[in-house]
Amino acid sequence: MNNFTKNEIKKIVSDLMKEMRNEIPVGVSNRHIHLSQEDFELLFPGETLEPLKMLKQPGEFAAKQTLTLIGKKGKQEKVRILGPLRKRTQVEISKTDARVLGIDAPIRLSGNLVDAGIVTLKSVNNEVSLRAAIVAKRHIHMNPNDLERFNLKEDDVLTVKLKTPERETIYKDVSIRLGEKFILEMHIDTDEANAANVTNSTKALLMRDEKME
Numbered sequence: 001m002n003n004f005t006k007n008e009i010k011k012i013v014s015d016l017m018k019e020m021r022n023e024i025p026v027g028v029s030n031r032h033i034h035l036s037q038e039d040f041e042l043l044f045p046g047e048t049l050e051p052l053k054m055l056k057q058p059g060e061f062a063a064k065q066t067l068t069l070i071g072k073k074g075k076q077e078k079v080r081i082l083g084p085l086r087k088r089t090q091v092e093i094s095k096t097d098a099r100v101l102g103i104d105a106p107i108r109l110s111g112n113l114v115d116a117g118i119v120t121l122k123s124v125n126n127e128v129s130l131r132a133a134i135v136a137k138r139h140i141h142m143n144p145n146d147l148e149r150f151n152l153k154e155d156d157v158l159t160v161k162l163k164t165p166e167r168e169t170i171y172k173d174v175s176i177r178l179g180e181k182f183i184l185e186m187h188i189d190t191d192e193a194n195a196a197n198v199t200n201s202t203k204a205l206l207m208r209d210e211k212m213e
């Protein structure tokens with residue numbers, strides 16, 4: 001038996017609790033498409049966007065409908081549309097997808113399509129080419145309570161450790177996405193998840209140590 005002193009046990013428990021307080025669930029985003037009403041009607045005339053599976057963020061869902069993505073070098077079929085419809089069409093792919101498709105997609109926070117890559121979206125009915133392809137910048141969804149609990153500001157740029165077996169990884173340049181109804185969750189793409197050996201139970205740990213810089 002180990003003989004820990006009372007103070008040593010206190011320290012272990014306090015360290016563990018500190019770590020648990022900084023833990024954030026991780027969600028991996030596969031390539032997907034957000035459509036505007038106009039583009040949806042063009043690609044799926046007479047249809048409505050039908051939910052297949054609800055996502056963790058309230059109101060958001062993976063739809064039954066899919067599209068083919070086409071770039072200069074290749075195509076990817078059955079790419080999922082996420083609902084609900086948005087103001088602008090946006091295609092989120094990984095850097096690997098961008099390479100395979102031949103699309104020059106910049107890293108952008110969702111909603112920022114400055115210099116977005118040109119992509120063609122094809123359904124059985126129609127196709128449309130538009131400047132809409134980005135690689136999503138890694139981010140953490142937080143509501144105002146989370147922001148307060150972590151003692152952060154909306155425009156803070158975070159450093160997190162992904163606690164994974166055999167490939168523990170530290171990611172910098174993590175943005176905050178603040179929303180009244182957001183549920184605490186870090187979103188990374190499949191490239192980032194694979195690089196870090198992320199599993200279903202992976203947690204992200206907010207790094208507080210200035211020495212990390």
Ligand SMILES: [Zn+2]
Binds near residue numbers: 139141187
């Ligand atoms: Zn997200």
